[in-house]
Amino acid sequence: MGGGAATGVRTLDRAAATRERTRRRFSIRGRMSRADLVAGFGYLALAVVVLSGQWRNTGSGYLIKSGQDQTMWEWFFAVTAHSVAHLENPLGTNLQNFPAGVNMMANTAMFGVGVPFTPITLLFGPTVTFVLVLTLGLASTAYAWYWLFSRELVRSRVAAAIGGLFCGFAPAMISHANAHPNFVVLALLPVITGQAIRMARRTSPSRARRIRDAVVLGLLVTMQIALGEEPLLIFALAFGLFAVVYHLHSPRLGWQALRRILPTVALAAAITVLLTGIPLWWQFFAAQSYRIIDHGPMGNDLKAMVQFPSESLGGMVSPGQNVAINETEQNAYFGWPLLLLVAVTVGFLRRERVVRAAAAVIAVFGVLSLGAVAMFGKHDTGIELPWRWAEHVPLLNTVLETRLTMAAIPAIAAVLALATDRAIAAWRRSAVDWKPLAWFAALALALLPLTPTILPVTHRAPTPEFFADGTVRDYLSGGSVVMVPPPRPADARALRWQADADFEFPLAGGYFVGPTGTDKKGSYGPETRPTTALLVRAQDTGITPPIDAATREQARADLRFWDADVVVLPATKNGDTLRATMTRLLGFTPTRIADVWLWDVRTLS
Secondary structure, three states: OHHHHHHHHHHHHHHHHHHHHHHHHHHHHHHHHHHHHHHHHHHHHHHHHHOHHHHHOOOOEEEHHHOOHHHHHHHHHHHHHHHHHOOOOOOEEOOOOOOOOEEHHHOOOOHHHHOOOHHHHHHHOHHHHHHHHHHHHHHHHHHHHHHHHHHHOOOOHHHHHHHHHHHHHOHHHHHHOOOOHHHOOOOHHHHHHHHHHHHHHOOOOOHHHHHHHHHHHHHHHHHHHHHOHHHHHHHHHHHHHHHHHHOOOOHHHHHHHHHHHHHHHHHHHHHHHHHHHHHHHHHHHOOOOOOEEOOOOOOOOHHHHHOOOOOEHHHHHOOOOOOOOOOOOOOOOOOHHHHHHHHHHHHHOOOOHHHHHHHHHHHHHHHHOOOOEEEEOOEEEEEEOOHHHHOOOOOHHHOOHHHHHHHHHHHHHHHHHHHHHHHHHHHHHOOOOHHHHHHHHHHHHHHHHHOEOOOOEEEOOOOOHHHHOOHHHHHOOOOEEEEOOOOEOOEOHHHHHHHHOOOOOOEOOOOOEEEEOOOOEEEEOOOOOHHHHHHHHHHHHOOOOOOOHHHHHHHHHHHHHOOEEEEEEOOOOOHHHHHHHHHHHHOOOOEEEOOEEEEEOOOOO
Protein backbone atom coordinates (compact mmCIF):
# COMPACT_ATOMS: atom_id res chain seq x y z
CA MET A 1 0.00 0.00 0.00
CA GLY A 2 2.75 2.44 0.99
CA GLY A 3 4.82 1.41 -2.06
CA GLY A 4 1.81 2.01 -4.32
CA ALA A 5 1.23 5.42 -2.77
CA ALA A 6 4.86 6.31 -3.24
CA THR A 7 4.69 5.19 -6.85
CA GLY A 8 1.56 7.28 -7.35
CA VAL A 9 3.25 10.32 -5.83
CA ARG A 10 6.24 9.88 -8.11
CA THR A 11 3.90 9.52 -11.08
CA LEU A 12 2.10 12.71 -10.11
CA ASP A 13 5.42 14.48 -9.65
CA ARG A 14 6.58 13.38 -13.08
CA ALA A 15 3.27 14.52 -14.61
CA ALA A 16 3.56 17.87 -12.87
CA ALA A 17 7.12 18.26 -14.06
CA THR A 18 6.03 17.39 -17.58
CA ARG A 19 3.24 19.97 -17.45
CA GLU A 20 5.68 22.58 -16.14
CA ARG A 21 8.16 21.86 -18.92
CA THR A 22 5.36 22.03 -21.49
CA ARG A 23 4.11 25.32 -20.02
CA ARG A 24 7.60 26.81 -20.13
CA ARG A 25 8.21 25.51 -23.62
CA PHE A 26 5.03 27.07 -24.97
CA SER A 27 5.81 30.26 -23.04
CA ILE A 28 9.21 30.45 -24.69
CA ARG A 29 7.65 29.77 -28.06
CA GLY A 30 5.21 32.58 -27.43
CA ARG A 31 8.04 34.97 -26.73
CA MET A 32 9.88 33.76 -29.81
CA SER A 33 6.76 34.26 -31.88
CA ARG A 34 6.47 37.84 -30.69
CA ALA A 35 10.11 38.44 -31.57
CA ASP A 36 9.54 36.87 -34.97
CA LEU A 37 6.53 39.11 -35.60
CA VAL A 38 8.46 42.20 -34.60
CA ALA A 39 11.26 41.27 -36.99
CA GLY A 40 8.82 40.56 -39.82
CA PHE A 41 6.87 43.78 -39.44
CA GLY A 42 10.11 45.73 -39.06
CA TYR A 43 11.49 44.38 -42.32
CA LEU A 44 8.19 45.03 -44.11
CA ALA A 45 8.04 48.61 -42.81
CA LEU A 46 11.59 49.30 -43.99
CA ALA A 47 10.83 47.82 -47.43
CA VAL A 48 7.76 50.05 -47.76
CA VAL A 49 9.84 53.11 -46.80
CA VAL A 50 12.54 52.29 -49.35
CA LEU A 51 9.93 52.00 -52.12
CA SER A 52 7.58 54.65 -50.76
CA GLY A 53 8.22 56.97 -53.71
CA GLN A 54 6.79 54.38 -56.09
CA TRP A 55 3.98 53.43 -53.69
CA ARG A 56 2.84 57.06 -53.51
CA ASN A 57 2.40 57.19 -57.28
CA THR A 58 1.63 53.89 -58.94
CA GLY A 59 -0.19 55.68 -61.74
CA SER A 60 2.60 57.70 -63.32
CA GLY A 61 5.60 57.18 -61.03
CA TYR A 62 8.70 55.47 -62.39
CA LEU A 63 11.89 54.41 -60.61
CA ILE A 64 14.27 56.77 -62.34
CA LYS A 65 17.36 54.56 -62.03
CA SER A 66 15.71 51.55 -63.61
CA GLY A 67 16.36 52.77 -67.14
CA GLN A 68 13.96 50.81 -69.34
CA ASP A 69 13.99 47.74 -67.06
CA GLN A 70 10.88 48.71 -65.09
CA THR A 71 8.95 48.96 -68.36
CA MET A 72 10.22 45.53 -69.39
CA TRP A 73 9.32 43.93 -66.05
CA GLU A 74 5.86 45.48 -65.97
CA TRP A 75 5.32 44.14 -69.48
CA PHE A 76 6.38 40.65 -68.34
CA PHE A 77 3.86 40.74 -65.49
CA ALA A 78 1.14 42.21 -67.72
CA VAL A 79 1.57 39.73 -70.57
CA THR A 80 1.71 36.81 -68.14
CA ALA A 81 -1.61 37.92 -66.63
CA HIS A 82 -3.02 38.36 -70.13
CA SER A 83 -1.96 34.83 -71.09
CA VAL A 84 -3.43 33.33 -67.92
CA ALA A 85 -6.72 35.24 -68.31
CA HIS A 86 -7.07 34.15 -71.95
CA LEU A 87 -5.89 30.56 -71.30
CA GLU A 88 -2.89 31.02 -73.59
CA ASN A 89 0.57 29.51 -73.31
CA PRO A 90 2.62 31.91 -71.14
CA LEU A 91 5.96 30.35 -72.12
CA GLY A 92 6.08 32.21 -75.43
CA THR A 93 4.37 35.16 -77.11
CA ASN A 94 4.50 37.13 -80.35
CA LEU A 95 3.08 40.31 -78.82
CA GLN A 96 6.49 41.91 -79.15
CA ASN A 97 9.22 41.19 -81.70
CA PHE A 98 6.47 40.34 -84.17
CA PRO A 99 6.37 38.01 -86.05
CA ALA A 100 9.19 35.95 -84.49
CA GLY A 101 8.02 36.56 -80.92
CA VAL A 102 9.72 36.14 -77.55
CA ASN A 103 10.67 33.02 -75.60
CA MET A 104 9.44 34.02 -72.15
CA MET A 105 11.26 31.16 -70.41
CA ALA A 106 14.52 32.38 -71.96
CA ASN A 107 13.81 35.76 -70.36
CA THR A 108 13.36 36.61 -66.68
CA ALA A 109 9.57 36.40 -66.70
CA MET A 110 9.31 35.22 -63.05
CA PHE A 111 6.27 33.03 -63.50
CA GLY A 112 6.57 32.20 -59.80
CA VAL A 113 5.02 35.57 -58.99
CA GLY A 114 3.59 36.60 -62.37
CA VAL A 115 1.08 33.75 -62.46
CA PRO A 116 -0.19 33.86 -58.85
CA PHE A 117 -0.27 37.67 -58.93
CA THR A 118 -2.45 37.67 -62.07
CA PRO A 119 -5.55 38.93 -60.19
CA ILE A 120 -3.55 41.84 -58.77
CA THR A 121 -2.16 42.71 -62.20
CA LEU A 122 -5.58 42.57 -63.85
CA LEU A 123 -7.28 44.60 -61.10
CA PHE A 124 -4.63 47.21 -60.27
CA GLY A 125 -2.16 47.18 -63.15
CA PRO A 126 1.40 45.92 -63.65
CA THR A 127 3.01 48.83 -61.77
CA VAL A 128 1.29 47.77 -58.56
CA THR A 129 2.44 44.19 -59.12
CA PHE A 130 5.97 45.41 -59.81
CA VAL A 131 6.32 47.49 -56.64
CA LEU A 132 4.50 44.88 -54.53
CA VAL A 133 6.87 42.14 -55.68
CA LEU A 134 9.89 44.34 -54.89
CA THR A 135 8.52 45.26 -51.45
CA LEU A 136 7.65 41.71 -50.47
CA GLY A 137 10.95 40.53 -51.94
CA LEU A 138 13.06 42.75 -49.70
CA ALA A 139 11.03 41.97 -46.58
CA SER A 140 10.65 38.22 -47.15
CA THR A 141 14.32 37.73 -48.02
CA ALA A 142 15.36 39.48 -44.81
CA TYR A 143 12.86 37.49 -42.76
CA ALA A 144 13.77 34.13 -44.28
CA TRP A 145 17.45 34.62 -43.45
CA TYR A 146 16.50 35.86 -39.97
CA TRP A 147 14.49 32.68 -39.48
CA LEU A 148 17.39 30.48 -40.58
CA PHE A 149 19.94 32.30 -38.42
CA SER A 150 17.68 32.23 -35.37
CA ARG A 151 16.99 28.50 -35.72
CA GLU A 152 20.35 27.19 -36.90
CA LEU A 153 23.14 29.66 -36.14
CA VAL A 154 22.62 31.91 -33.09
CA ARG A 155 20.58 31.97 -29.89
CA SER A 156 19.98 35.73 -29.77
CA ARG A 157 17.05 37.02 -31.77
CA VAL A 158 18.77 40.41 -31.96
CA ALA A 159 21.80 38.81 -33.59
CA ALA A 160 19.58 36.93 -36.04
CA ALA A 161 17.64 40.13 -36.80
CA ILE A 162 20.86 41.97 -37.66
CA GLY A 163 21.89 39.14 -39.98
CA GLY A 164 18.48 39.12 -41.65
CA LEU A 165 18.51 42.90 -41.98
CA PHE A 166 21.78 42.82 -43.88
CA CYS A 167 20.63 39.97 -46.15
CA GLY A 168 17.44 41.77 -47.11
CA PHE A 169 18.73 45.34 -47.35
CA ALA A 170 22.38 45.03 -48.36
CA PRO A 171 23.57 47.53 -51.00
CA ALA A 172 23.17 45.02 -53.82
CA MET A 173 19.58 44.27 -52.78
CA ILE A 174 18.67 47.97 -52.73
CA SER A 175 20.38 48.51 -56.06
CA HIS A 176 18.41 45.68 -57.66
CA ALA A 177 15.22 46.98 -56.07
CA ASN A 178 15.36 49.73 -58.68
CA ALA A 179 14.64 47.30 -61.48
CA HIS A 180 15.32 43.57 -60.96
CA PRO A 181 12.71 41.62 -58.96
CA ASN A 182 14.48 38.33 -59.76
CA PHE A 183 17.44 39.46 -57.63
CA VAL A 184 15.24 40.81 -54.85
CA VAL A 185 12.83 37.91 -54.28
CA LEU A 186 15.43 35.55 -52.76
CA ALA A 187 13.48 34.24 -49.75
CA LEU A 188 13.52 30.63 -50.94
CA LEU A 189 17.32 30.41 -50.86
CA PRO A 190 17.57 30.33 -47.03
CA VAL A 191 14.60 27.97 -46.94
CA ILE A 192 16.47 25.61 -49.28
CA THR A 193 19.52 25.99 -47.03
CA GLY A 194 17.54 25.06 -43.96
CA GLN A 195 16.13 22.00 -45.69
CA ALA A 196 19.62 20.87 -46.72
CA ILE A 197 20.94 21.36 -43.17
CA ARG A 198 18.12 19.28 -41.68
CA MET A 199 18.70 16.55 -44.23
CA ALA A 200 22.43 16.39 -43.48
CA ARG A 201 21.78 16.32 -39.74
CA ARG A 202 19.57 13.21 -39.84
CA THR A 203 21.80 10.21 -39.15
CA SER A 204 19.39 7.36 -39.95
CA PRO A 205 16.34 8.74 -41.75
CA SER A 206 13.58 6.31 -42.65
CA ARG A 207 12.58 5.72 -46.24
CA ALA A 208 9.41 7.74 -45.73
CA ARG A 209 11.45 10.62 -44.29
CA ARG A 210 13.83 10.55 -47.26
CA ILE A 211 10.92 10.72 -49.67
CA ARG A 212 9.32 13.61 -47.77
CA ASP A 213 12.63 15.47 -47.70
CA ALA A 214 13.15 14.90 -51.43
CA VAL A 215 9.65 16.13 -52.27
CA VAL A 216 10.13 19.27 -50.16
CA LEU A 217 13.55 20.01 -51.65
CA GLY A 218 12.34 19.32 -55.18
CA LEU A 219 9.37 21.65 -54.77
CA LEU A 220 11.55 24.40 -53.28
CA VAL A 221 14.06 24.23 -56.14
CA THR A 222 11.23 24.16 -58.67
CA MET A 223 9.69 27.28 -57.16
CA GLN A 224 13.06 29.04 -57.16
CA ILE A 225 13.53 28.19 -60.85
CA ALA A 226 10.17 29.88 -61.45
CA LEU A 227 11.50 32.96 -59.63
CA GLY A 228 15.03 33.16 -60.97
CA GLU A 229 17.61 30.68 -62.22
CA GLU A 230 20.68 32.91 -62.05
CA PRO A 231 20.38 33.56 -58.28
CA LEU A 232 19.86 29.81 -57.75
CA LEU A 233 23.05 28.98 -59.68
CA ILE A 234 25.11 31.52 -57.74
CA PHE A 235 23.65 30.31 -54.45
CA ALA A 236 24.26 26.63 -55.24
CA LEU A 237 27.92 27.30 -56.04
CA ALA A 238 28.36 29.35 -52.87
CA PHE A 239 26.61 26.78 -50.67
CA GLY A 240 28.77 24.02 -52.15
CA LEU A 241 31.95 25.95 -51.36
CA PHE A 242 30.67 26.73 -47.85
CA ALA A 243 29.92 23.04 -47.19
CA VAL A 244 33.36 21.92 -48.41
CA VAL A 245 35.27 24.43 -46.26
CA TYR A 246 32.99 23.76 -43.27
CA HIS A 247 33.92 20.07 -43.32
CA LEU A 248 37.64 20.49 -44.02
CA HIS A 249 38.50 19.93 -40.35
CA SER A 250 36.72 16.55 -40.44
CA PRO A 251 36.46 15.33 -44.03
CA ARG A 252 35.29 11.92 -42.90
CA LEU A 253 32.20 13.40 -41.24
CA GLY A 254 31.60 15.53 -44.29
CA TRP A 255 31.83 12.51 -46.57
CA GLN A 256 29.41 10.60 -44.35
CA ALA A 257 26.93 13.49 -44.45
CA LEU A 258 27.27 13.64 -48.24
CA ARG A 259 26.62 9.92 -48.59
CA ARG A 260 23.54 10.22 -46.38
CA ILE A 261 21.92 12.98 -48.37
CA LEU A 262 22.96 11.96 -51.91
CA PRO A 263 20.02 9.57 -52.49
CA THR A 264 17.60 12.22 -51.22
CA VAL A 265 19.19 14.92 -53.36
CA ALA A 266 19.09 12.64 -56.40
CA LEU A 267 15.39 11.98 -55.88
CA ALA A 268 14.79 15.73 -55.36
CA ALA A 269 16.63 16.41 -58.63
CA ALA A 270 14.41 13.89 -60.42
CA ILE A 271 11.30 15.56 -58.99
CA THR A 272 12.60 18.97 -60.09
CA VAL A 273 13.28 17.72 -63.62
CA LEU A 274 9.83 16.16 -63.76
CA LEU A 275 8.17 19.42 -62.71
CA THR A 276 10.32 21.78 -64.79
CA GLY A 277 11.13 19.57 -67.78
CA ILE A 278 8.72 21.18 -70.23
CA PRO A 279 9.49 24.82 -69.27
CA LEU A 280 13.25 24.15 -69.36
CA TRP A 281 12.96 22.41 -72.73
CA TRP A 282 11.07 25.45 -73.96
CA GLN A 283 13.76 27.73 -72.58
CA PHE A 284 16.67 25.98 -74.29
CA PHE A 285 15.18 24.39 -77.42
CA ALA A 286 11.91 26.06 -78.43
CA ALA A 287 11.53 28.99 -80.81
CA GLN A 288 13.54 32.10 -79.94
CA SER A 289 15.83 30.21 -77.54
CA TYR A 290 19.52 31.06 -77.58
CA ARG A 291 22.72 29.20 -76.83
CA ILE A 292 24.75 31.82 -75.01
CA ILE A 293 24.55 35.50 -74.22
CA ASP A 294 27.68 37.62 -74.46
CA HIS A 295 27.42 40.43 -71.93
CA GLY A 296 30.98 41.64 -72.43
CA PRO A 297 33.15 42.59 -69.43
CA MET A 298 30.84 42.94 -66.41
CA GLY A 299 33.21 42.66 -63.46
CA ASN A 300 33.25 44.80 -60.34
CA ASP A 301 35.75 47.58 -60.10
CA LEU A 302 38.11 47.28 -57.12
CA LYS A 303 37.08 50.76 -56.05
CA ALA A 304 33.48 49.65 -55.76
CA MET A 305 34.35 47.34 -52.87
CA VAL A 306 35.29 50.19 -50.54
CA GLN A 307 32.76 52.81 -51.65
CA PHE A 308 29.26 53.48 -50.36
CA PRO A 309 26.25 52.83 -52.63
CA SER A 310 24.49 55.81 -54.15
CA GLU A 311 21.16 55.00 -52.45
CA SER A 312 22.50 55.14 -48.88
CA LEU A 313 23.34 57.62 -46.15
CA GLY A 314 27.04 57.09 -46.82
CA GLY A 315 26.54 57.67 -50.54
CA MET A 316 24.78 60.96 -49.79
CA VAL A 317 27.51 62.21 -47.47
CA SER A 318 30.57 60.73 -49.16
CA PRO A 319 29.83 59.80 -52.80
CA GLY A 320 32.65 58.05 -54.61
CA GLN A 321 33.58 57.59 -58.24
CA ASN A 322 30.85 56.00 -60.33
CA VAL A 323 32.47 52.70 -61.23
CA ALA A 324 29.36 50.47 -61.34
CA ILE A 325 28.12 48.94 -64.58
CA ASN A 326 24.93 50.90 -64.03
CA GLU A 327 22.78 52.15 -61.16
CA THR A 328 21.02 48.80 -60.78
CA GLU A 329 24.23 46.76 -60.44
CA GLN A 330 25.97 48.22 -57.39
CA ASN A 331 26.62 44.71 -56.17
CA ALA A 332 29.96 45.22 -54.44
CA TYR A 333 29.45 48.57 -52.69
CA PHE A 334 30.00 47.26 -49.17
CA GLY A 335 32.00 50.26 -47.97
CA TRP A 336 35.42 50.15 -46.34
CA PRO A 337 34.15 50.23 -42.71
CA LEU A 338 32.15 47.01 -43.16
CA LEU A 339 34.95 45.20 -44.99
CA LEU A 340 37.40 46.21 -42.27
CA LEU A 341 35.02 45.05 -39.56
CA VAL A 342 34.42 41.70 -41.28
CA ALA A 343 38.16 41.12 -41.76
CA VAL A 344 38.91 41.83 -38.08
CA THR A 345 35.95 39.72 -36.93
CA VAL A 346 37.02 36.78 -39.06
CA GLY A 347 40.44 37.04 -37.45
CA PHE A 348 38.98 36.91 -33.94
CA LEU A 349 36.48 34.15 -34.68
CA ARG A 350 38.68 32.09 -37.02
CA ARG A 351 38.24 28.98 -34.84
CA GLU A 352 34.54 28.91 -35.74
CA ARG A 353 33.94 26.60 -38.69
CA VAL A 354 31.03 28.72 -39.88
CA VAL A 355 33.23 31.80 -39.90
CA ARG A 356 36.00 30.08 -41.85
CA ALA A 357 33.52 28.78 -44.41
CA ALA A 358 31.84 32.18 -44.70
CA ALA A 359 35.23 33.87 -45.15
CA ALA A 360 36.04 31.47 -47.99
CA VAL A 361 32.78 32.34 -49.75
CA ILE A 362 33.41 36.08 -49.31
CA ALA A 363 36.97 35.82 -50.65
CA VAL A 364 36.35 33.43 -53.56
CA PHE A 365 33.19 35.04 -54.88
CA GLY A 366 34.60 38.50 -54.28
CA VAL A 367 37.58 37.71 -56.51
CA LEU A 368 35.45 36.01 -59.16
CA SER A 369 33.15 39.05 -59.28
CA LEU A 370 36.06 41.24 -60.38
CA GLY A 371 35.90 39.73 -63.85
CA ALA A 372 38.64 38.55 -66.17
CA VAL A 373 40.94 41.55 -65.60
CA ALA A 374 41.19 43.71 -62.48
CA MET A 375 39.95 47.26 -62.92
CA PHE A 376 40.69 50.16 -60.59
CA GLY A 377 38.82 53.40 -61.07
CA LYS A 378 37.78 52.20 -64.55
CA HIS A 379 41.44 51.73 -65.52
CA ASP A 380 42.66 48.35 -66.71
CA THR A 381 45.41 47.09 -64.37
CA GLY A 382 46.41 44.28 -66.74
CA ILE A 383 46.13 41.75 -63.89
CA GLU A 384 44.37 38.62 -65.10
CA LEU A 385 41.96 36.99 -62.67
CA PRO A 386 40.31 33.53 -62.35
CA TRP A 387 37.14 34.62 -64.14
CA ARG A 388 39.10 34.63 -67.41
CA TRP A 389 38.90 30.84 -67.30
CA ALA A 390 35.66 30.43 -65.35
CA GLU A 391 33.66 32.46 -67.88
CA HIS A 392 34.11 29.69 -70.44
CA VAL A 393 32.30 27.12 -68.27
CA PRO A 394 28.76 26.37 -69.57
CA LEU A 395 26.01 28.11 -67.56
CA LEU A 396 28.61 30.26 -65.78
CA ASN A 397 29.09 32.10 -69.05
CA THR A 398 25.50 33.36 -68.80
CA VAL A 399 26.08 34.99 -65.40
CA LEU A 400 26.98 38.64 -64.97
CA GLU A 401 30.13 38.27 -62.91
CA THR A 402 29.42 41.45 -60.95
CA ARG A 403 26.48 39.64 -59.34
CA LEU A 404 28.70 36.95 -57.84
CA THR A 405 29.35 39.24 -54.87
CA MET A 406 25.75 38.66 -53.84
CA ALA A 407 26.93 35.25 -52.59
CA ALA A 408 28.96 37.17 -50.01
CA ILE A 409 25.87 38.85 -48.53
CA PRO A 410 24.60 35.93 -46.39
CA ALA A 411 28.20 35.00 -45.60
CA ILE A 412 28.89 38.49 -44.22
CA ALA A 413 25.55 38.40 -42.42
CA ALA A 414 26.48 35.09 -40.75
CA VAL A 415 29.75 36.57 -39.49
CA LEU A 416 27.97 39.65 -38.12
CA ALA A 417 25.25 37.53 -36.50
CA LEU A 418 27.74 35.21 -34.79
CA ALA A 419 29.83 38.09 -33.49
CA THR A 420 26.71 39.88 -32.22
CA ASP A 421 25.56 36.69 -30.53
CA ARG A 422 28.92 36.37 -28.77
CA ALA A 423 28.79 40.02 -27.71
CA ILE A 424 25.30 39.68 -26.22
CA ALA A 425 26.30 36.50 -24.37
CA ALA A 426 29.36 38.29 -22.95
CA TRP A 427 27.24 41.24 -21.89
CA ARG A 428 24.88 38.93 -20.02
CA ARG A 429 27.79 37.40 -18.15
CA SER A 430 29.28 40.76 -17.24
CA ALA A 431 27.53 44.08 -17.68
CA VAL A 432 30.81 45.96 -17.16
CA ASP A 433 32.67 44.16 -19.95
CA TRP A 434 33.75 46.79 -22.49
CA LYS A 435 34.16 44.42 -25.43
CA PRO A 436 30.40 44.05 -26.28
CA LEU A 437 30.03 47.82 -26.25
CA ALA A 438 33.02 48.13 -28.57
CA TRP A 439 31.47 45.58 -30.92
CA PHE A 440 28.14 47.35 -31.16
CA ALA A 441 29.87 50.69 -31.72
CA ALA A 442 31.94 49.20 -34.55
CA LEU A 443 28.86 47.49 -36.00
CA ALA A 444 26.94 50.77 -35.99
CA LEU A 445 29.82 52.59 -37.71
CA ALA A 446 29.95 49.87 -40.39
CA LEU A 447 26.23 49.56 -41.08
CA LEU A 448 24.97 53.11 -40.56
CA PRO A 449 26.54 54.43 -43.80
CA LEU A 450 24.81 51.58 -45.68
CA THR A 451 21.34 52.56 -44.42
CA PRO A 452 19.20 52.70 -47.57
CA THR A 453 17.48 55.88 -48.66
CA ILE A 454 14.16 56.15 -50.50
CA LEU A 455 14.58 55.12 -54.13
CA PRO A 456 14.03 58.16 -56.39
CA VAL A 457 10.98 58.28 -58.66
CA THR A 458 10.27 60.41 -61.71
CA HIS A 459 7.09 61.18 -63.66
CA ARG A 460 6.19 58.90 -66.56
CA ALA A 461 4.39 60.50 -69.52
CA PRO A 462 0.85 59.16 -70.01
CA THR A 463 0.00 56.62 -72.69
CA PRO A 464 -1.07 58.31 -75.96
CA GLU A 465 -4.85 58.50 -76.25
CA PHE A 466 -4.66 56.65 -79.58
CA PHE A 467 -3.76 53.53 -77.60
CA ALA A 468 -5.38 54.28 -74.25
CA ASP A 469 -8.91 54.83 -75.62
CA GLY A 470 -8.79 51.92 -78.07
CA THR A 471 -8.72 53.97 -81.29
CA VAL A 472 -5.89 51.73 -82.51
CA ARG A 473 -8.42 48.91 -83.02
CA ASP A 474 -9.90 50.75 -85.99
CA TYR A 475 -6.63 50.37 -87.92
CA LEU A 476 -5.83 46.71 -87.27
CA SER A 477 -6.31 43.79 -89.63
CA GLY A 478 -4.31 41.11 -87.88
CA GLY A 479 -0.90 42.66 -88.47
CA SER A 480 1.50 44.59 -86.25
CA VAL A 481 1.90 48.19 -85.13
CA VAL A 482 5.25 49.71 -86.11
CA MET A 483 6.33 52.61 -83.94
CA VAL A 484 8.63 55.33 -85.26
CA PRO A 485 11.20 54.17 -84.33
CA PRO A 486 10.32 50.63 -83.16
CA PRO A 487 10.81 49.91 -79.42
CA ARG A 488 14.25 48.71 -78.39
CA PRO A 489 16.25 48.39 -75.14
CA ALA A 490 17.10 52.11 -75.23
CA ASP A 491 13.42 53.14 -75.50
CA ALA A 492 10.79 50.54 -74.59
CA ARG A 493 7.88 52.90 -73.79
CA ALA A 494 5.69 51.30 -76.45
CA LEU A 495 5.51 48.13 -74.35
CA ARG A 496 3.65 50.11 -71.70
CA TRP A 497 1.28 51.55 -74.30
CA GLN A 498 0.57 48.08 -75.66
CA ALA A 499 -0.29 46.79 -72.16
CA ASP A 500 -2.56 49.80 -71.56
CA ALA A 501 -4.36 48.92 -74.81
CA ASP A 502 -4.97 45.42 -73.39
CA PHE A 503 -2.61 43.81 -75.91
CA GLU A 504 -4.93 44.50 -78.85
CA PHE A 505 -1.99 44.40 -81.26
CA PRO A 506 1.52 42.94 -81.61
CA LEU A 507 4.54 45.21 -81.79
CA ALA A 508 7.50 45.17 -84.13
CA GLY A 509 10.71 45.38 -82.10
CA GLY A 510 10.84 45.29 -78.31
CA TYR A 511 12.99 44.82 -75.22
CA PHE A 512 13.83 41.20 -74.44
CA VAL A 513 16.64 38.68 -74.85
CA GLY A 514 16.56 36.63 -78.04
CA PRO A 515 18.80 34.89 -80.57
CA THR A 516 20.73 36.61 -83.33
CA GLY A 517 22.55 35.14 -86.31
CA THR A 518 23.03 31.53 -87.23
CA ASP A 519 24.91 30.73 -84.01
CA LYS A 520 21.85 31.80 -81.93
CA LYS A 521 23.89 34.02 -79.66
CA GLY A 522 21.59 35.92 -77.29
CA SER A 523 21.31 39.70 -77.39
CA TYR A 524 19.07 42.40 -75.94
CA GLY A 525 16.35 43.36 -78.37
CA PRO A 526 15.73 42.09 -81.91
CA GLU A 527 18.23 42.07 -84.73
CA THR A 528 18.29 45.61 -86.03
CA ARG A 529 16.47 46.03 -89.33
CA PRO A 530 17.87 48.66 -91.75
CA THR A 531 14.78 50.86 -91.39
CA THR A 532 15.03 50.77 -87.61
CA ALA A 533 18.68 51.87 -87.78
CA LEU A 534 17.79 54.69 -90.16
CA LEU A 535 14.94 55.98 -87.93
CA VAL A 536 17.05 55.79 -84.77
CA ARG A 537 19.81 57.75 -86.49
CA ALA A 538 17.31 60.40 -87.58
CA GLN A 539 15.96 60.70 -84.05
CA ASP A 540 19.40 60.90 -82.46
CA THR A 541 20.80 63.48 -84.89
CA GLY A 542 17.66 65.48 -85.74
CA ILE A 543 18.68 65.31 -89.41
CA THR A 544 16.66 63.65 -92.16
CA PRO A 545 19.02 61.08 -93.76
CA PRO A 546 19.47 60.73 -97.55
CA ILE A 547 16.75 58.52 -99.00
CA ASP A 548 16.85 56.92 -102.44
CA ALA A 549 14.89 54.22 -104.25
CA ALA A 550 16.87 51.43 -102.58
CA THR A 551 16.17 52.88 -99.12
CA ARG A 552 12.44 53.11 -99.92
CA GLU A 553 12.39 49.52 -101.15
CA GLN A 554 14.18 48.38 -98.00
CA ALA A 555 11.59 50.18 -95.87
CA ARG A 556 8.80 48.40 -97.71
CA ALA A 557 10.59 45.07 -97.26
CA ASP A 558 10.94 45.71 -93.54
CA LEU A 559 7.23 46.57 -93.25
CA ARG A 560 6.38 43.33 -95.04
CA PHE A 561 8.72 41.46 -92.67
CA TRP A 562 6.86 42.99 -89.71
CA ASP A 563 3.47 42.32 -91.38
CA ALA A 564 2.65 45.93 -90.54
CA ASP A 565 -0.89 47.31 -90.47
CA VAL A 566 0.00 50.84 -89.35
CA VAL A 567 3.06 52.96 -88.71
CA VAL A 568 2.57 55.25 -85.71
CA LEU A 569 4.53 58.31 -84.59
CA PRO A 570 3.65 59.61 -81.09
CA ALA A 571 5.09 62.74 -79.53
CA THR A 572 8.80 62.10 -79.15
CA LYS A 573 12.26 63.60 -79.50
CA ASN A 574 12.87 65.12 -82.96
CA GLY A 575 9.35 64.15 -83.99
CA ASP A 576 9.30 66.50 -87.00
CA THR A 577 12.46 64.91 -88.38
CA LEU A 578 11.01 61.44 -87.91
CA ARG A 579 7.75 62.46 -89.63
CA ALA A 580 9.64 63.88 -92.62
CA THR A 581 11.83 60.78 -92.81
CA MET A 582 8.93 58.33 -92.70
CA THR A 583 6.96 60.38 -95.23
CA ARG A 584 9.85 60.28 -97.70
CA LEU A 585 10.28 56.53 -97.12
CA LEU A 586 6.62 55.72 -97.79
CA GLY A 587 5.86 58.38 -100.38
CA PHE A 588 2.69 59.70 -98.74
CA THR A 589 1.86 61.97 -95.82
CA PRO A 590 0.50 60.70 -92.51
CA THR A 591 -2.92 61.35 -90.99
CA ARG A 592 -3.34 62.97 -87.60
CA ILE A 593 -5.41 60.59 -85.47
CA ALA A 594 -6.01 61.62 -81.84
CA ASP A 595 -2.52 62.48 -80.55
CA VAL A 596 -0.37 60.52 -83.03
CA TRP A 597 0.65 60.64 -86.69
CA LEU A 598 -0.42 57.53 -88.56
CA TRP A 599 0.50 55.90 -91.88
CA ASP A 600 -1.96 53.17 -92.85
CA VAL A 601 0.15 50.63 -94.74
CA ARG A 602 -2.32 47.75 -94.98
CA THR A 603 -2.63 48.21 -98.74
CA LEU A 604 1.08 48.80 -99.29
CA SER A 605 2.52 46.21 -101.64
